[in-house]
Amino acid sequence: MRTLVALGALSVLVFGSAQQASAHPDAHPSRERLAPFLKHVGPRARPTGARSALRVLELDIVARINDQRTERGLRPLRLSRGLTAAASYHSRQMGSLGFFEHESPNGAPFWRRIQRFYPVHRGYWSVGENLFWESPETTARSAVHEWMDSPPHRQNILTREWREIGIGAVHVEAARGAFGGRTVTIVTADFGVRR
Numbered sequence: 001m002r003t004l005v006a007l008g009a010l011s012v013l014v015f016g017s018a019q020q021a022s023a024h025p026d027a028h029p030s031r032e033r034l035a036p037f038l039k040h041v042g043p044r045a046r047p048t049g050a051r052s053a054l055r056v057l058e059l060d061i062v063a064r065i066n067d068q069r070t071e072r073g074l075r076p077l078r079l080s081r082g083l084t085a086a087a088s089y090h091s092r093q094m095g096s097l098g099f100f101e102h103e104s105p106n107g108a109p110f111w112r113r114i115q116r117f118y119p120v121h122r123g124y125w126s127v128g129e130n131l132f133w134e135s136p137e138t139t140a141r142s143a144v145h146e147w148m149d150s151p152p153h154r155q156n157i158l159t160r161e162w163r164e165i166g167i168g169a170v171h172v173e174a175a176r177g178a179f180g181g182r183t184v185t186i187v188t189a190d191f192g193v194r195r
């Protein structure tokens with residue numbers, strides 16, 4: 001199942017299938033590829049088990065997005081704790097409540113949620129968001145490939161003004177609502193700049 005919706009400055013991509021995702025050589029990226037991002041995860045914060053696999057997925061998505069940007073002469077994005085917290089919160093909320101939207105369940109726009117975690121300072125502030133889900137699991141290669149094949153998602157990834165990124169991924173067994181009881185992996189990518 002594939003659904004695509006573009007809503008102004010934000011994007012939604014749904015890519016789901018009932019088939020098991022096949023193992024791909026890029027499913028487990030090397031430590032060298034992720035090294036620039038691991039310094040942002042202190043030794044005590046390094047998760048284990050299932051959370052560790054999701055963290056590797058998140059960092060690999062950032063690396064692949066930065067590959068796309070640098071290939072086009074754009075500045076790579078830095079990991080932001082605030083954007084990561086906003087993205088993680090939204091992915092967890094979608095998984096637990098069974099919805100797949102940028103807006104919060106109460107109808108608040110996506111930027112209000114992000115603003116709680118990534119506040120406006122004194123000057124310019126702008127954010128964007130990409131969403132993705134796949135059943136039962138996904139790889140960073142799959143998520144970034146699907147986003148790059150979709151003009152609105154591609155635009156978010158390649159927006160020159162972005163300076164920071166946050167990725168939040170969750171794996172949910174028997175996810176209800178929009179996910180139809182499937183086991184799914186949900187990814188939120190939040191992009192931002194503030195000056």
